[in-house]
Amino acid sequence: MRNKDGRRDLSLIRASGSTARVLNLALTFERFGETEDYQQRPMFKNPRLNRALVVKHVLRGHENDLFARPSTVATKVILPYAASELELGGISFMVGEIRFEKLMRDAVGRYDTEEDFHADAELLRVLAGLPSFDPFLMRERMRTLGIEPARCYFDIAEADLSRMRTFVGREIAQLVSLAFATGGRDAGDLSKRLAEKLMTDETAKSLDPLRQTLRLSGDEYVEGVFAWKGFLYYKWLMDEIRPELGDFKPRFAGLRIVGADSEERRALAETRRDILDKMAKAVHKVEETLLEYGSAFAALADGQPAAFRSFLLKAPSLFIPMGEAVGVVRHIHSFWRFRFPDAVAPLMDADEAIEVLHDFETTIAGVDFVKSAAGGSAMAR
Numbered sequence: 001m002r003n004k005d006g007r008r009d010l011s012l013i014r015a016s017g018s019t020a021r022v023l024n025l026a027l028t029f030e031r032f033g034e035t036e037d038y039q040q041r042p043m044f045k046n047p048r049l050n051r052a053l054v055v056k057h058v059l060r061g062h063e064n065d066l067f068a069r070p071s072t073v074a075t076k077v078i079l080p081y082a083a084s085e086l087e088l089g090g091i092s093f094m095v096g097e098i099r100f101e102k103l104m105r106d107a108v109g110r111y112d113t114e115e116d117f118h119a120d121a122e123l124l125r126v127l128a129g130l131p132s133f134d135p136f137l138m139r140e141r142m143r144t145l146g147i148e149p150a151r152c153y154f155d156i157a158e159a160d161l162s163r164m165r166t167f168v169g170r171e172i173a174q175l176v177s178l179a180f181a182t183g184g185r186d187a188g189d190l191s192k193r194l195a196e197k198l199m200t201d202e203t204a205k206s207l208d209p210l211r212q213t214l215r216l217s218g219d220e221y222v223e224g225v226f227a228w229k230g231f232l233y234y235k236w237l238m239d240e241i242r243p244e245l246g247d248f249k250p251r252f253a254g255l256r257i258v259g260a261d262s263e264e265r266r267a268l269a270e271t272r273r274d275i276l277d278k279m280a281k282a283v284h285k286v287e288e289t290l291l292e293y294g295s296a297f298a299a300l301a302d303g304q305p306a307a308f309r310s311f312l313l314k315a316p317s318l319f320i321p322m323g324e325a326v327g328v329v330r331h332i333h334s335f336w337r338f339r340f341p342d343a344v345a346p347l348m349d350a351d352e353a354i355e356v357l358h359d360f361e362t363t364i365a366g367v368d369f370v371k372s373a374a375g376g377s378a379m380a381r
Helices: 007-016 025-032 035-041 061-066 100-108 116-130 136-144 158-182 182-198 205-214 217-251 264-303 305-314 317-340 350-365 367-370
Strands: 022-024 052-057 073-080 090-094 255-257 348-350
Touching: 022 025, 025 052, 025 305, 035 052, 052 264, 052 317, 061 158, 073 100, 090 100, 100 116, 100 348, 116 136, 136 217, 136 317, 158 182, 158 217, 158 367, 182 205, 205 217, 205 305, 217 264, 217 317, 255 264, 255 350, 264 305, 264 317, 264 350, 264 367, 317 350, 317 367, 348 350
Parallel strands: 255 348
Antiparallel strands: 022 052, 052 073, 073 090
């Protein structure tokens, strides 16, 4: 079958794939495949598909011919020959390419019913429609469709967790004295340990004082901590994105276009300004939402947990617009960095520029936070 992936590629995905661009179902199977929750609530109906790697893939020029409508990024499904031995390679197809369903049938194999096949194909289309595999966005989008796979599918990837640990430790340090009555170096060490437990095992017994402080129990506590992790994740992402966007803006605005007449250059310059303006609005609305979180968290740190508790219980409704906005902004920035990896001034021919900028403009214009935003923006100031 075509689209055979090299061994090195799959190994690298396993080693470095982040939450945003890689959904590593092979690893989820390896870690949780024997658990009751996983076995009762698989993400996909087909076991082989449920052990796939699903990747946001930047399309190469020759790959555009595989699609009826060109795009900058596609969702690639890679089926490893062995879920625990990715170095052996695998076969792949891309969601939405011409003859997508036939390619999927050939790659995945038989289904017990046509209904199961179409359910899996539709879920792949849903994932392809997301700007990233941010687990909080992904979970809430599935829930709106009545799809609720096991919780293990929505862990933050280790590549991201390793970079988040220090940030989360600093974030919850304010709570240590409130919930655990300690201070000094002990407080710092405890903050780090609690950050680790909070991000990887929210049911840990060591978090009981925190559970009591939040005054949440049972399912409310589990959902509340998941929501808290979501806001920590978005706050961390924004801390990473801000300086990168400062470098991105002038390089994007300074794109040189070859083979365009004066009218096309004028129109493309206007398109770039519009994209930057809409990206700014998206970022601004995310920052506003994070300020709501900050106010609620400050109340908790002051010994008033009711406001934070209420905020956590409504927080999941914010994950779709936040995740969508952050995901699209990161998508545009990541594509630009991939397309122009060095410091040389970016250069495109007119046809490519029209195609890429139109895709960016359409994508960012569809973001809920952009459609609802009004007034100025942080990036434009």
